[in-house]
Amino acid sequence: MSDVRALLAGRSLKLGDGPYLERLDAKRSPWEDRLRAWLGKLPRLDGYRTRRFLQAASAREPAAMALRDAALRAQLHEVTRHLLREGFTDQRLAEVFALIREASRRTLGMRHHDVQLLAGRALLQGRLAEMATGEGKTLAATLAACTAAVTGAAVHVVTVNDYLAERDAEHNRPLFDFLELSVGVVLQDMAVDKRRTAYACNITYVSNKELTFDYLKDCIAMGEASLTQQRLRLLAGARSGEPPILRGLHIAIIDEADSVLIDEASTPLIISETLPDDLDPSIYTQSITLARSLELTTHYVKGQHRDIWLTPAGKQHVRDATADFGGLWRSSLWRDEFVQKALSAVHCFQRDQHYILAEDKVQIVDESTGRVMPDRTWERGLHQMIESKESCEITGQRRTLAQITYQRFFGRYLLLCGMTGTAQEVATEVKQTYGLPVTRIPTHKPSRRHRLADRICNSSTERWSEVVRRAAEIAAQGRSVLIGTRSVEASELLGQLLERDGIEHTVLNARQDKTEADTVSVAGQPGRITVATNMAGRGTDIKLSADVESAGGLHVILTEFHESARVDRQLFGRCARQGDPGTTEAIVCIDDDLFHRFAPALGRRVMRWLVTDIRQSRRWFRRWVTRVQDRAERHYRRQRVETLKRDSEWVKALGFVGKTRK
């Protein structure tokens, strides 16, 4: 069974008293967090130790190479005994890594580079390793995963989606098999038993959402009782319930950590059950009809950040219009609530941008990843309003059973670590909220990615025709092209345009996510044009064919800047991986959402004045975009911090509801 001595050795952790092995929720004051984050910014002076570590690992390589398979495994177990006592010290890590490196060379045919060793070491030190895109994070993670797994800890390799979980697990399976480590993958529609088996493996690949949901399910099932209480109950002859799904929260290696820990962490994970709606469905249709009849500025005002509210005149209007509806409409509280939600549904949420209709159901699309989030619903009332707006069946109200924020969940791991290509912007925040310091890992080979001048268009239509023109132009050179769009809607529009011009292409978006693996596997063929939402960002590894590589590699076109520069960098990071050649370019329009929402009005006017047709720019425009993105990132950061603060205050205030219901 599990053995976490290696994780605990030399660290003073406060463990929870629940049935799980997990860390107690940290209670730190905001000041302490701030101070930690600030200290985290100080440069680390460990160049000497790093060199020594690398030298030690290389020094042991010949010896490892000489070992037979069985002897290699035996030696690994031998070192493991030391690890259990000493923890992950540099000396022992060098020994283990040298063995795993050799095992990898034998099984996967890939020898870990030095920088990957450094990344693996950073992971086991409980840090966030920042590696440039395409540097082989997946392989680096195996070092940490195998090391932790051989010590007996339950290793959770957390990915951003099922596709990546499955892909990475399969990719590394030979290595794990060689080391006699079992590996499990948890996917979305798996039954509980299979999940339990997967988590019982030494190493489990799982997406962040599945993992958190499984944890919540365990929480609900196990209730409030502490481990001791449960054991006492068992001794007293109580029937032992179902065993928990997880083995405990030992070590989590988070791939694309900034996405999981920052972008997705802004909303808590919620497990809910559906109850029949106790409200009359006609209320929703009435509200939607009413909301559609209201006029902007006279009756309602639309805020900058997707919020909407009634003016006093609007309230009066609604009151008059609903005078003979009766029922809940007579209460101003409910009336305002309905109309407000209906207004949001009508004006703030657009089909194919914020949600899609699939199987006659409203499915939310995650804007940062471009993926459908099944089983996710908006808050009470809003979801039903949107369903009513799209004339779907009203699903009924969702009753929350349990919820948890990522901040709290991942904070409970005995050892939390992660990897990402883009962490610099959020380093402070990660340190502050998760206590994860960021370590920058140098690149193995110098990058051959070349960014072409940005093209700025005056209008959206102009942009799309320019995108089509450029894509066709590059594809004609025998290279492959990846076009990133921000919404499902945009990807489909572009698909139509390409179709119209008779250009062969593939569209990858939330609606076509079943074919993701196939699409990606052929995206590196010559002349191939792939239109994808942001889902083709993180983790997507497009293997180039030899022809494409010689023709100049993959060309990435960004069609709209995202609020977060990290997402853009991830998209650009799809090309020029591991020393391949590649070019990127941005073809955007000055009317884009980002500029609308976050650029100061004056700046927008100047831009409009500067850009009359299509303009190319290398510097000034990019600088402006950086500033606007900074602003946006700041805005969202503030929101997250605020949410986090409210959450922790809330948890404090709700001391009387017990641990699991918070």
Add this chain to the structure above:
Amino acid sequence: MSRSPFSPSWHSVASLRPRLMPYAVVQRVVFRGKPWYVVQDQTGGRVYRLSTAAYALIAGMDGHQTVQALWERANTSDSRDACTQPEVVDLLVQLHAADLLQTDVAPDSGDALDRHRRKRSETLRQWLLNPMSLKLPLYNPDRLLTRLSPYVNWCFGTIGALLWLIVMLPALALAAQHWSELTHNLSDRVLSASNLMVMLAVYPVVKLLHELGHGFAVKRWGGAVRELGLMFLIFAPVPYVEASSSAAFPSKYKRALVAAAGMLVELFLAALALYVWLLAEPGVVRGVAFNVMVIGGVSTLLVNGNPLLRYDGYYILSDLIEMPNLAQRGQAWWAWLIDRYAFGSTDAVKPDESPAEQRWLFFYTPLAWCYRTFVTLSVIFLVAGKFFIVGVIMACWSAFSLFVMPWRKGWKHLRQSAALHRCREQAIRRTAIAIGLVAALLLFVPLPLRTHAEGVVWLPDHAMLHARENGFFNHWLSAPEQAIHHGDPLYLLDNPQLQAELAVDQAKLEQAQARYDAEQFTDPVKAGVSGRQLQEAREVVERAQTRAARLAGQAETDGHLIVATAQDMPGRYYKKGDLLGYVLARDELMVRVVVQQDDIDLVHQRLHGVSLRLADSLGNVYASHVVRSFPGAVDELPTAALGLNGGGTIPTNPNDTNGVKALQRVFVLDLALPRDTSPSFGERVHVRFEHGSEPLAFQMLRRLRQVFLSHFSV
């Protein structure tokens, strides 16, 4: 944010089965015609006010029903808006924070301990934020008070009231009678060193009785008093009792009486002390009685009785007008006013206040704030003046909590308040504009800079008729009040001694002359000597003659001869230099102004004009100019009329009987008197020096620097 029926945390509480802790006592109290329910926690002495809707919900909490069921039951009405989910959650959270809630889940002991720790650090935090008042609980007096209360309960009834009035009313009359005796030189008597010792002894006793008054009043109607301790107000220990359980008394008069009991006790003591003071011989007893009066009468009425400070008066007021938490509600109300009207927020929730309450809050809050600021500032100056290092630290601290904290709070409100959610940018913009405007007004708009001083109508030196020689006044040669011309003989003095000396000198001269004549031809050598003696004698005579001639005075200028008391003068002896009268010429009067050190720099460096008003015609303003300015500072005023005791503005040394010695050195300036005025000599003049204009901020900075220099010498 507007009220919303759903709460995102509903799932946390929906299936709980809560009940109120058995020790919680609920009492129905009517505030301004609306019923409220006051929940009291017997252990901590804290009190919570619940609305009827909240009470209905709480009343159903029996440990069997879930919150969901309770909520549904509370909302059985057709409109289903009696209480919303967020309100229910808030209520539960509040009850939990007050340790009044028991639920069916195992309490999180770690959390409970954490809460306890936080509460303790809260006390420390409060003290750090307001170092001028530290509370130190010492003793639980409940048992003692309960045992003693049967003996004193009669005080809080008709008999007590009658007794109080019987003692109080005659005392008031007597105090009025002896008012001047009582108040004469009060500050000196109170602050003298020996009295401070007596006061130090008397003060704790009186204050303890005051607090016992509160305590027994609470006990009289069945409340609990669980805390007696010391509060350090500006380092001075003052006892206090925790009497908040009176908030649950249904009658507002009883609540007010509890708050007033302390003051009633003190006034009663003061009245008794007055009798003692009147009857006793001067001595220790009388001194003690006097101090009891000062403490019980003055300090009680000024500090405790003032509803603008958070002492007894405040509680009496808020009880009588049935508005508990007046101060907090006032802040909330003003915050709403500003959010709604200054920032145009449409979804700021209007506090539920009736129009009459709104009026109270509208006026009370700013008034109390101004007064508190004033008091704190005075205290800062007092403390900082007395103990420099500690004082300045404390002052900075207090200033921090008085000025910086509200700014911080305001800033937080701007940045985070949910009420401004939709107009935050506008709110921030408007605030910035308002602050900018004020700052611009202070920094850039020049306002006239002036200093004021007082002076008197004065004469040029040559217009003063001084006795030129010692002598007895004989008579006026020109009649007083007459026009005279230059060279007119004016008066005659008699100085018999001088006359005699002159005669002697003349005789000596003759003698010397005779000797010289005799020796001139006989003995040239002797003649040489006697010749010199003759010369000397002649000079002596000449001198004496000049002095004698000075006995007769002549006019040095044209003008009117003015003499104050002409008829009394003959026969009076005048010393050389004594003032006999004036020869007043038209246009020769001027104004002699005394300027304090603080202002002299401005007057010297940047004088743009001078205007003055005469005391007998204050309506007219005359322009003037500086005729002469004396370079050095003097410490003697030209006349006592300018000193504080003479009705002027300059503090004078109380030890100086003439009242002309200024405490601080002053500067003297002479101004020309306007032509078309004919003020009388010695008339008071109000002078305004114009220094052009300067923005207000700079003017204030200069004053502040002066204040600092003079108060703290920094």
